Amino acid sequence: MNGALCPRFHKAIELIGSRWTGAVLRLLMDGRARFAELRNAIPEISDRMLSERLRILEEEGLIERHVLPDPPIKVEYELTQKGRELQRSLEAIGTWAEKWLPSSAPAAGAAAPEGKPVKLSKKTSTHA
Numbered sequence: 001m002n003g004a005l006c007p008r009f010h011k012a013i014e015l016i017g018s019r020w021t022g023a024v025l026r027l028l029m030d031g032r033a034r035f036a037e038l039r040n041a042i043p044e045i046s047d048r049m050l051s052e053r054l055r056i057l058e059e060e061g062l063i064e065r066h067v068l069p070d071p072p073i074k075v076e077y078e079l080t081q082k083g084r085e086l087q088r089s090l091e092a093i094g095t096w097a098e099k100w101l102p103s104s105a106p107a108a109g110a111a112a113p114e115g116k117p118v119k120l121s122k123k124t125s126t127h128a
Helices: 007-016 021-028 035-041 047-059 087-100
Strands: 063-068 074-079
Touching: 007 021, 021 035, 021 047, 021 074, 021 087, 035 047, 035 074, 047 063
Parallel strands: none
Antiparallel strands: 063 074
């Protein structure tokens, strides 16, 4: 190891490791979803935070925003090819988490002990 940190690796970890980003990506791996569906699947996230995460993921080319013009207007989000290519990496993180992190994480919606992540329910995510 030469001691230098690859800037691309660092950017990727910072992007994917941002709070709620893994959960949003994991949910979108199941297919297109509307804002309200994402918010309901991640009860702890605020509308503002979800909007911010979706905007950043769209700017980074990981998701696409689809506006369906039929009344009422609907907006759906979907992973791009670039976003879908994260699936194996996120699954690997999930496998690691199952092995090394305690299984006593609180259910979605419950407050986590300080410094501990909240595990999403099976329906929403097993690896985010």
